[in-house]
Amino acid sequence: MYDMKALYEAESVSDAIRLLQEHPGAQIIAGGSDVLVQMREGKRAGAELVSIYSLDELRGVKMEEDGTLRIGSLTSFSHITKDPLIQKHINVLGEAVDMVGGPQIRNIGTIGGNTCNGVTSADSASTLFAWDAVIELTGPEGVRRLPIKDFYIKAGKVDLRPAEIQTGILIRKESYEGYEGHYIKYAMRNAMDIATLGCSVNVKLSEDKKNFEDIRIAYGVAGPVPMRAVHAEDAGRGLAVTEENIEKIGDTVLEDVTPRDSWRASKAFREHISKVLCKRALKEAVERSGGAV
Template identity: 45%
Template sequence: MFPIDQYHRASSVEHACSLLAEYPGRKLIAGGTDVLIRLREGKSGFSSLIDIHDLDELTWINHTADGTLQIGSGVTFTQLINYLKNDSLLPALVEGSSSIGGPQVRNMATLGGNICNGATSADSAAPLLAFNARITLKSQSGTREVPVEDFYAGPGKVHLEPDEIVTTFSINQEDHQNTGSHFYKYAMRKAMDIATIGCAAVCRIEENRIQSLRLAYTVAAPVPTRCHVLEEQVNGQPVSGKLIRDIAAMVLEELSPRNSWRASKDFREHIIRTLADRVVTEAIIRAGGQL
C-alpha cells in the first residue's frame, strides 16, 4: 500500500487548477511512474495527490491548420510512438520516447510527467529541445506559453507556478518538416536505466550544406541543453567528415558534465563527443546529406 494521506480526482483541467489553488503543495499524478516511486520511497510532499490521469483535455494529438503538431501532456509514450510512427514524423522524438523504461512504463508514463519532474536525464527532453518545442500552461489566471528550453529552472526544477498545469506541447511545421533527426541514449542498461548521456540532432540540408542544425543533450549540464553557439557556427557549412570532426571537437564548449556515481566527468565528456559524431552524422544522412 502507498502512504497516501489525501487524494482528489480532477474532472477537468479547470477543476485540477482550482484544486491546486485550494490545496497548495498537492502533487499532480498522471501516469504515476515517477510520483509513486517517490511516494514509496517516503519522499516528503508526495502523499497528497491530485489525479489528472486520462483527462480527455490532455490525452490527444493533432495537427492544426498551419501544420503545428500538438501533443496533450497526458499522452502516454506508447500513444505518442504509435502516432508518430504511423505518419513517419519526428524520428528523434520516437527514438527518445522508445528509450524510456520498458513497455509497461511507456504504457503509463506521460510526456508531461517526463518533462515536469525536471530531471536532466529525461529522454524526451533533448528531442523536444531540438525540435524547438513549446509548452502551454494553464492556471486559474489564464494560459501562457514557453519554450521547453526555458521551462527548466535547475536540477529537478521547472518554472511551474503552484496552480499551473502543463496542457500541451507544440512543434511548428517548419521545425520538423524536411529535416533529418536522430536521438541516441547512452546508458549501461539501455532503456531500463537512466541515461549517462542523451543526444538529439535535427538538421536541414540544402545542396549538401547545413541549412540548419539543432543539437541538444541531456545529463551534460544541470538542465537539458542546446548547443546554440555551435549551431550558429556550422550553419552554411558543406557536409564533410571534417565538419563532423569539428562538431565533435567543439561540442564541450557549451556543456558542463559532472562527476557522479554513475559516470566520471571524463567519461561523460568522451561520450558527449562520441555522440556528437554519431548522432549528427545520422541526422545528416536522414536529411539527404552526402558524407
C-alpha cells in the same frame, strides 16, 4: 504502502486548477510512474494528490491549422511512438521515448510527467529541445506558452506556477519542416536504465544536400538541465557536409556542455562521449535527410 493524506480526482482542466487552489500543497499525479515510487520511498509521506489521469482532453497528438504539432501532456510514451503524425514529421521523438524504461513504464508514463520532473536525464527532454518545443501551461490566470529552454529552471525544478498544470507540448511547423534527426542514448544497459548521456540532433540540409542549412544539437545529462550546444550549432551552419566538418562540429560541443562527475560516469568520460555521440547523430541525421558524408 502509499502514505497519502488525500486523493482528489479532477474532472476537467478547470477542475484540476480549482483543486490545486483549494489544496496548495497538493501534488499532481498522472500515470504515477514517478510520484508513486517517490511515495513508496517515503519522500512524499502524507501527500495530497490531484489526479488528472482521467482527462482525455489532454491525450493524443494532432496538427493545428497552422501546421503546429500539438502533443497532449497526458499522451503516453507508447502512443507517441506509434502515432502517425509523430512518425511522419518528428519520428526521432518517438524513437527517443521508446527508450524510456520498459513496456509497462512506456504504457503508463506520460510526456508531461517526464518533462515536469525537471530531470536532465529525461529521454524526451533533449529531443524536445532539439525540436524547439513550446510548453503550454494552464492555470488560474489562463494559458501561457514558453520555449522549453525557459521551462527548465534548474535541476529538478521547472517553471510551474501555483495551481498551474502543463496541458500541451507544441512543435511549430517551421521547427520540423525539412528537418531530420537522430537521438542516441548512452547508458550502462540497453534497457531499464537512466541515460549516462543523451544526444539529439536535427539537421536541415541545402536543396542539393551538400551543406548544413541548419543544425540543432541538444543534450541530456551534459549539465544540470537539458541544453542546446549553441556554439557547435553556430559553427556548423553553412558548412559543407563532410567528415572533417562533422569532426569540427562535434569537437565544438565542449564549449557548451558542463557535465559533472557521478557514480555513473566521470566528467571527462561524459565530455568524451558528448563529442562522439554528436558526430554519430549528425552522420545519421544527414543520411536520413538524403545526404551523404
